Each structure stands twice: as structure tokens, then as C-alpha cells.
Amino acid sequence: MYDIAQIRADFPILSRQVYGKPLVYLDNSATTQKPRAVVEAITNEYYSVNANVHRGVHFLSQQATELHEASRETVRRFIHARSANEIVFTRGTTESINLIASTFTEACMKEGDEVMVSVMEHHSNIVPWQLAAARKGIVLKVIPMDDQGVLDMEAYRKLFTPRTMLVSVAHVSNTLGTVNPVREMVAIAHSRGVPVLVDGAQSISHIPIDVQALDADFFVFSSHKVYGPTGVGVLYGKEKWLDRLPPYQGGGEMIQTVSFERTTFNELPFKFEAGTPDYIGTHGLAKALDYVSAIGMDEIAAYERELTTYATGRLNAIPGIRLFGEAPGKSCVFSFLVGNIHHLDMGTLLDRLGIAVRTGHHCAQPLMQRLGIEGTVRASFALYNTKEEVDALAAGIERVRRMF
């Protein structure tokens, strides 16, 4: 039984008003709201446990370390990794991708080698590779898509060359909602001996994740997209890969011994965790994962599928609407334009009705170029949104349309 009233009550912000209207929060792909359990866990840790981790012999430090490492175990369980050594805490998806872009290109690539990304990537999965490309002379290959927003798998197969060293692809597009066939993409890449990084920023809160079933070599996500605090993220990497890669940053915790002549590095995952980690944030993330696990990721996915079907029908009925991203089985993200109303005008006027959406290029400018547009309005749903909120969005769009 999916208790939507209880779920909404768990998120205090959802009952606030903006401009005297009930908040309809539909910007969940940008960041999700936080349940009381997460905020309270963070407060409680600051009030009663706070101490630096992995450094002190004193009681508080030990307790904080236990919470931090228990959080790593919670993440491991949530994404079904084999070992907690494969869970590296970072600041977010962006840092996780930068870590791999920097260390993988350093250890495993030379001039002329190729990295493959898709046309629907977020800038976070494009620019780190471009920076590496500039440093090392690496070539970026781009997987195209069709007009529905489905990746062209034939073209994908043909893009492999003996110089392909890595595929880095979004699990779910933040703009189109396309759920890419990452398991199949991994199998194809592996048949050519090529590892795959899956950007899970937009799948982690919507789809049950099993990194071993996906057979992904790397899987990355941000805590704040899955009801956890900002400033924390995860890099999952198969141990065989993380072992091969050099450290990303130098500092405390990532070392075993340091002298001015020679430094040796810590074991996994600490080799990649220089400096004091956001141990309060990792505890908050674990509480968020406990929260969604208690509801059930399968139940959340089923509820959101229903919401997606309903929203697709309601939005398609609006005269003059153009929806971008119509892949079968898409996630609950709707990018659209109505007539020739500018996306910024639509977003601003919806905001006045209490409806929070995102407008613009959604950090996916190459995708906008592929679609031949400057930007869209994007409504993105989460586990606490309702059909009534879909109705409010549809009514809001209608109202703006009539104004124009």
C-alpha cells in the first residue's frame, strides 16, 4: 500500500505556500526535497556525535567513524555492490566523473585513444572528458539518438574501434527522461573489452539499482538527488579498476606512510578520499536510502510509472504542446514547449501559480543543439508528487497558453 498522504507528511517543505499558493514542486531532477528522518539524523549527529572520523581514539570519534562506515555499508547494500571497498564517497556525481576522467585517462589512455559518450549527456559527463582530451589528446565519440530520444544502438556498435577505452553514459537522461539500455550497452562494450561508467544521477531515486546485475565498471550518483543532503556523492567502481587507478587528490586519510622521499597510499576506498569527508552528509545519505528502502524501490518505480502515464496523457492533450523525449518506458521527466511561448516566460508564469519547474538547457547544451532548440520547460516528478499536481501543472500551462 503506497501511502502518499504519509509520504507527503514526511516532507515538511511540501506543505508550504509560495505567492500564497500551495507549492507544487516539480523540479526534482535538479534536487529532491528531504524527509524529516534525514534532517533529524543530521541535526542529531551534530548535537550528539560530532567528531572527525578515522583519526581519534576518543569515544566520539569512534562513534562518528562507526556511523560513517555503516553509511558506506548502507550504500553498498542499496546498489548491491560486492564490497564496501568499492564505495568511494565524493562530493557528488560531478566529482565522481571528474575523478574517473582524471585517473582513468592518466592510467589507462594515451594520445588518440577514444572515450564514448551519448548526445544526451549532462555537461558533467562531457566537460571532464574534454578537459582530459585537451590534456592528453583523447578523442570524444558521440552516440546519436532518434527523434523520440532513443539511443541508436546500431550506431553505438559501429562507433567502437580498437582505440575505444571507455564508454560513459547516462542511465536516465535529465532532460528527455529516456532510460538508456545500460545493461545491453555494458554487454556490448565488454564484448570488446571496454569498461563502462554509468551516470546514475537521474536513475538512483527512480529505478532499483544492482551494479552487479548491470555489470557496470563504474556507477556514480549524488545524494541530493535521492532525498539526501547536498555535498555528498558516490563513486562505485569494481575493485579491479579502482586498484589500477592512481589517487585523485592528495591529503590526509588517503595515505599509508608519508616521508619527504616517498609516500605510500592507503587501501581502497580510502585511497580516493583525501581530507576530512562529509561524514555527517554520508550519514544523512544513509538515512535517505533507508527511507526509500522502507517504502520499497519497486513500489516507488510502480507509483512513478503510473504518474508518468497520467502526466503523458494530460500534457499531450494541451493544444500546441511539443514534448521532447518520448522513449518507451521513459522516466517521469517532461520537457516541453508550447506554441512559440518562450520557456522562460512559461517557467516564470508557472512559478507565480506556485509551480516550480526548471527552464533552459538543463546543462545539456549539445542535446539542445541536436533538438534544434534553445531550451525547454522541464517538469520532473518524485515519489511524493500526485495526480492532482499533474492536474495543477496542466491547468497552469493552459492558463499561460491562453494568456499568450
Ligand code: C6P
Ligand atoms: N542535473 C538537473 O537539473 P551534481 O550537480 O554533481 O549533483 O549532478 C550532476 C549531474 C550529472 N548527470 C546528470 C544526468 C545530471 O542530471 C546531473 C545534475 C541537475 O538536471 C542539475 S544541473
